[in-house]
Amino acid sequence: MQGTLSKVGRWVADSLGCSPDNIRLSPLNGATSSWLYRVSKRGQESGGLGWVLRLFTNESWLREQPDLALREEEALKQATSLPINTPKFIANDPTGVICGFSAILMTELPGYVQLKPRDEKKWLTELAKTLATIHQSMELTSFPWKYDPWFDPAQPSSFSWSRHSIEWDRLSSILAERKQGTLTFIHRDFHPANVLWEGEKVSGVVDWVNACLGPAEADVAHCRLNLALLRGIDAAESFLRAYQQEAGISYDPWWDMNGMASWFEEPPRVYKGWPAFGVHDLTGEIVQERAEHFLEVTLGKMVHRIEP
Numbered sequence: 001m002q003g004t005l006s007k008v009g010r011w012v013a014d015s016l017g018c019s020p021d022n023i024r025l026s027p028l029n030g031a032t033s034s035w036l037y038r039v040s041k042r043g044q045e046s047g048g049l050g051w052v053l054r055l056f057t058n059e060s061w062l063r064e065q066p067d068l069a070l071r072e073e074e075a076l077k078q079a080t081s082l083p084i085n086t087p088k089f090i091a092n093d094p095t096g097v098i099c100g101f102s103a104i105l106m107t108e109l110p111g112y113v114q115l116k117p118r119d120e121k122k123w124l125t126e127l128a129k130t131l132a133t134i135h136q137s138m139e140l141t142s143f144p145w146k147y148d149p150w151f152d153p154a155q156p157s158s159f160s161w162s163r164h165s166i167e168w169d170r171l172s173s174i175l176a177e178r179k180q181g182t183l184t185f186i187h188r189d190f191h192p193a194n195v196l197w198e199g200e201k202v203s204g205v206v207d208w209v210n211a212c213l214g215p216a217e218a219d220v221a222h223c224r225l226n227l228a229l230l231r232g233i234d235a236a237e238s239f240l241r242a243y244q245q246e247a248g249i250s251y252d253p254w255w256d257m258n259g260m261a262s263w264f265e266e267p268p269r270v271y272k273g274w275p276a277f278g279v280h281d282l283t284g285e286i287v288q289e290r291a292e293h294f295l296e297v298t299l300g301k302m303v304h305r306i307e308p
Helices: 001-017 059-064 068-079 120-137 165-177 215-232 232-246 254-263 284-306
Strands: 023-027 034-042 051-056 089-093 102-107 183-186 197-199 201-205 212-215
Touching: 001 023, 001 034, 001 051, 001 089, 001 102, 001 165, 034 215, 051 068, 068 089, 068 102, 120 183, 120 201, 120 232, 165 183, 165 284, 197 212, 212 215, 215 232, 215 254, 215 284, 232 284
Parallel strands: none
Antiparallel strands: 023 034, 034 051, 051 102, 089 102, 183 212, 197 201
């Protein structure tokens, strides 16, 4: 590992035009699918913005998507036109020929992850406004990467772990409809741990590796599911109302069902990144109960939608 970081350090130094002896790599908290490091120069460790290095170390992810570094590069370049703060692309090693791992280097953003806000309503409103801004600010008609569900909702298995498995079986065929949604440039992994704050204002959005052309509703659903597990169903519903007010679009609960496809086989667990950002009061039982509640509410909405 030390030898790998030595190679990485030399590549980073070359990319920044300085000596490897002047580079410091510090692991960043909260990463779950890749290794993240804060890059700083000697004497800068305690203050000032540096850079962020991502090393793609998840072999199964790379087998499915070997062009991850190129995808994030293109996404960061596209995101520069947004009226929100996003990292700026510096360099990448797409195949890992230099670093040993596929790698990308980008600028660091100011701010911090805030998962326990003092004013939840304002926090949710700012999250919703930020996502609506992403969806409304870019007229992008072509992008090499297109939306594809992470799980196939057309052939779901039963929610065998849930007390609502029978109701789900009755309605699961609805997922085969494959909604089109509102096509735009989407973040694809928008949730509170990927949003940075300074005070009560959003200071930036990070982690653009999954960005693609796709339905805005998929972004909304993904954030709603994260909020439902992290804060409860009321937070997810408040976020949706704020987003709809900002974006002026309707929202079909089908998208919540589509997002819940990852729960088909087993209940969700505590997201590994949450404890890194100060959330220590959640257990598997609490998260599963919140998932049950979200599932129950969504199924109720779907029954109401299809009843004559």
